[in-house]
Amino acid sequence: MRPLTLDFQAFGPYAGREHIDFAELSSKGLLLICGDTGSGKTMILDAMTLALYGKASGGLRNDFASMRCNRCRPEDDTFIEFVFEAGGNIYKFERRLEKKRVNLSEKQQISRMDEDGRFMPIREKLNKSDMPRIAEQLIGLNYDQFTQVIILPQGKFEKFLESDSGQKGEILTEIFGAGRWEEAARRYHDKVKAECDELNSLKERVSSILGSEDCENLDGLSLKIKGTEDKLKELEAAYAENDYDKRRGRLLADKEAAGKLEVLRTTLSRRQNAFKEAEKELERRSDKLEKAENSLREHKSREEDKETLNREKAALEAKTDIYANIEKVKEAFDIADKAWRKACAEADEAEKGLEGAVKKENKALAAYDRADREHKDVLGAFARGAAGRLAADLKDGEECPVCGSTHHPKPAEAGADDVSSAQVDEK
Numbered sequence: 409m410r411p412l413t414l415d416f417q418a419f420g421p422y423a424g425r426e427h428i429d430f431a432e433l434s435s436k437g438l439l440l441i442c443g444d445t446g447s448g449k450t451m452i453l454d455a456m457t458l459a460l461y462g463k464a465s466g467g468l469r470n471d472f473a474s475m476r477c478n479r480c481r482p483e484d485d486t487f488i489e490f491v492f493e494a495g496g497n498i499y500k501f502e503r504r505l506e507k508k509r510v511n512l513s514e515k516q517q518i519s520r521m522d523e524d525g526r527f528m529p530i531r532e533k534l535n536k537s538d539m540p541r542i543a544e545q546l547i548g549l550n551y552d553q554f555t556q557v558i559i560l561p562q563g564k565f566e567k568f569l570e571s572d573s574g575q576k577g578e579i580l581t582e583i584f585g586a587g588r589w590e591e592a593a594r595r596y597h598d599k600v601k602a603e604c605d606e607l608n609s610l611k612e613r614v615s616s617i618l619g620s621e622d623c624e625n626l627d628g629l630s631l632k633i634k635g636t637e638d639k640l641k642e643l644e645a646a647y648a649e650n651d652y653d654k655r656r657g658r659l660l661a662d663k664e665a666a667g668k669l670e671v672l673r674t675t676l677s678r679r680q681n682a683f684k685e686a687e688k689e690l691e692r693r694s695d696k697l698e699k700a701e702n703s704l705r706e707h708k709s710r711e712e713d714k715e716t717l718n719r720e721k722a723a724l725e726a727k728t729d730i731y732a733n734i735e736k737v738k739e740a741f742d743i744a745d746k747a748w749r750k751a752c753a754e755a756d757e758a759e760k761g762l763e764g765a766v767k768k769e770n771k772a773l774a775a776y777d778r779a780d781r782e783h784k785d786v787l788g789a790f791a792r793g794a795a796g797r798l799a800a801d802l803k804d805g806e807e808c809p810v811c812g813s814t815h816h817p818k819p820a821e822a823g824a825d826d827v828s829s830a831q832v833d834e835k
Contacts, residue, residue: 409547409558411456412498415489418480418505420451428452459490459501460543461551462536473512476505483507494546500527501539518542613801620828636834650772659765662758669755676748683741690734700724786827786835793826 410430417425433439441449454464458472476486486505491498498521505512516539519527531538544550549558581587614626623629704721798810799819807814 410493411490412493413489413491414452414455414459416455416487418477418484418486419455419488420475420477421446421448421479422451423477423480423484455488456490457551457555459488459503460547461540461554462503463551465555472503472514473505476512486512497521499546501543503539609801609803616800617828617830621830633830636830639834655765656769659762659769662762662765666755666758666762669751669758672751673748673755676744676751679741679744680748683737686734686737697724783832783835786832789825789827790829790832795820796826 412429412431414428414430415425416422419426430439441452443449450465454475457463457465458475462472464475472486480486485507488503489500490502491500493499500519500521502515502517502519504515506515514536516534516536518530518534518539520530522528530542540551547554581590618624618626618629621629621632623632700720701724798808799816799821802808802816802819804816805814808816
């Protein structure tokens with residue numbers, strides 16, 4: 409930023425209108441604002457900072473209305489117009505106190521010079537709070553930076569010249585606000601130290617894990633993890649291949665089929681018994697028929713018994729139709745008997761398959777129980793060693809993740825059977 413002109417009226421000790429042309433005064437490189445104490449030197453700097461940021465250069469007088477000259481005419485307006493160059497453009501910041509019926513009304517405006525040399529407002533409606541923000545965007549400095557870098561606070565220069573090297577450092581620190589940079593450097597140093605401590609702790613944990621897994625580096629640990637993953641995939645494939653649930657379902661279905669065959673066997677047995685009874689009845693009736701035929705032959709010679717014998721013969725012949733169906737029953741029985749014997753053979757085969765499958769199932773369940781007990785043992789050892797692993801990461805001054813204490817007088821130690829989470833995952 410390069411100041412060009414400053415105009416103000418009824419401001420501080422200046423009752424009339426004043427005009428300062430910085431471009432003409434600084435044509436030879438330097439200019440000096442001098443005068444007796446109380447003559448109004450600081451007011452020139454206050455006018456610049458008030459125009460830009462709404463605050464005086466010393467930071468103690470921040471009410472524009474309080475800066476109105478008490479010796480001016482009542483009808484005169486208090487105003488400040490500061491023109492400067494920044495970023496290749498020329499801007500004008502204006503603040504004005506206009507006399508109303510009772511109170512003073514404050515107005516502000518920011519303008520930029522166009523190609524024709526006219527100042528044009530950069531915004532139609534401008535709020536009072538927008539002025540400092542726009543000034544910071546144009547100049548690149550906020551109020552604190554502007555007053556520390558552009559304006560040397562009053563009274564500090566003389567003290568600076570008369571001080572020794574140590575005091576000069578303190579004065580420069582106060583003038584330029586270097587204390588905050590020292591605080592920032594301290595915070596950055598503390599942050600870097602904390603991150604280094606965390607990194608060292610992480611390295612120790614990595615070394616501990618590598619040692620517990622008998623690995624020299626992360627590559628070796630990765631190979632071991634990959635081997636464990638491959639073994640896990642093989643176990644999963646074996647489990648999928650020997651789908652015990654599906655096979656158990658098939659065995660149960662075979663068992664149900666065997667039960668149905670047993671019912672069929674019982675039915676066939678009953679039918680076989682009925683057939684034997686029918687066969688015996690057939691034999692008895694055949695004997696009766698034979699006896700009847702013999703009797704018929706014996707009585708043929710007897711004319712007087714002919715009619716009686718004819719009636720018996722007719723009765724016996726009527727019964728012959730009944731016994732004729734016995735052959736069909738026997739054929740049906742033979743067919744049923746073959747089916748029954750075949751079903752019995754299938755039932756015996758199914759029972760043998762069921763017994764073999766049950767043995768395999770029992771063997772698989774026993775293997776699962778052993779693996780489950782081993783896994784629970786390893787998991788129990790891991791749980792028992794949890795306190796030791798947590799205690800290994802404890803540091804004085806840091807909170808315990810379990811109880812929240814920052815003091816750790818007697819941390820737990822890892823047991824002899826302590827195992828890692830990787831071993832639990834592997835098991």
